[in-house]
Amino acid sequence: MQAFGQQWLLNAEYAEQTLQTPVGKFDPEYHLIEAGIHFRAVTFILGYESLGSDDGLAGFATPLATLHKFNGFTDQFLTTPAQGLHDWHATLGGGIFSGKWSLGYHDFEADDVAPLIDDFGKEYNAQYTQPLGEHFSAGVKYANYEGGDLATEKADTDKLWVWIGATF
Numbered sequence: 788m789q790a791f792g793q794q795w796l797l798n799a800e801y802a803e804q805t806l807q808t809p810v811g812k813f814d815p816e817y818h819l820i821e822a823g824i825h826f827r828a829v830t831f832i833l834g835y836e837s838l839g840s841d842d843g844l845a846g847f848a849t850p851l852a853t854l855h856k857f858n859g860f861t862d863q864f865l866t867t868p869a870q871g872l873h874d875w876h877a878t879l880g881g882g883i884f885s886g887k888w889s890l891g892y893h894d895f896e897a898d899d900v901a902p903l904i905d906d907f908g909k910e911y912n913a914q915y916t917q918p919l920g921e922h923f924s925a926g927v928k929y930a931n932y933e934g935g936d937l938a939t940e941k942a943d944t945d946k947l948w949v950w951i952g953a954t955f
Contacts, residue, residue, distance in 0.1 A: 796823035796832060806845050813845035815871065815898075829881040840871030843899035847871065859893050859910040860930035861944045868939075871898025872907065886917035895935065906935030924952045 788795045802817040816839040823832030836857065838847040846867030858864040858874055873896040880889035895907035910933070916926035928948040934941040 794825040796821070796825065796830070798822075798834075802847075804847055806841075806848065808845070810844075813841035815839040815841045815845060815847040815867075817847050823878075828883075829879065832876075832878045834874075834876050834878075836872075836874040836876070837898060838867040838872045838874075840867075840869060840897075840899040843870050843897075843901055845869060846898070858895075859891075859932065860912050860914075860928060861910060861932040861946050863908070863910070863932055863941055863944070864895070868897070868904075868907070870901055870904055872896075873898055884917065886915055888915045889913070901938070903938035904936050907939055908935035908941055909933045919951070922953055922955055924954075926950050926952070 788797065798819065798821040800817070800819040804815055804817070806813040806815070816837070818837040818839070819834065821832055821834035823830060838849070840846045846869050848867060854864055855862055858872065864872055875894040875896075877892045878889060880887065882888070889912070891912035893910040893912075895909065897904050897907060911931045912929070914926065914928040916924055918924050926948070930944075930946045932941070932944040934943050
């Protein structure tokens, strides 16, 4: 959307899920709201995503999705915890030297707070990709996760990727 000479970004999503298990029926919800601005060669996005929980017994499930892209590169949340997951996030990205860069931040919290589980931690991400001719590219990606409440059993994690890719 163009306004005041700038490109503004808006995204909102909602979903409801019914899970029928031997233990019972659960109805977690999903919410996403993001707003951002594209200014010159830089894009900035702020967002809130909630993979909800039904009373801390079942979290919103995405069995065919990769949450690596959405809930942090360290892959702490490839499945949604039973307490659900709130992800307050910010992304800053753009282009430089014919490549693309991005910086990201995530603050993870439980949807249904348990006695010992409220804070799921924080994550910082950085990535740079560079085309190498018509069919090749190279990239580097770094992620730092700082665990939250001890009861979540999430350890501090650092990951680094370096790659060369080919497309034909």
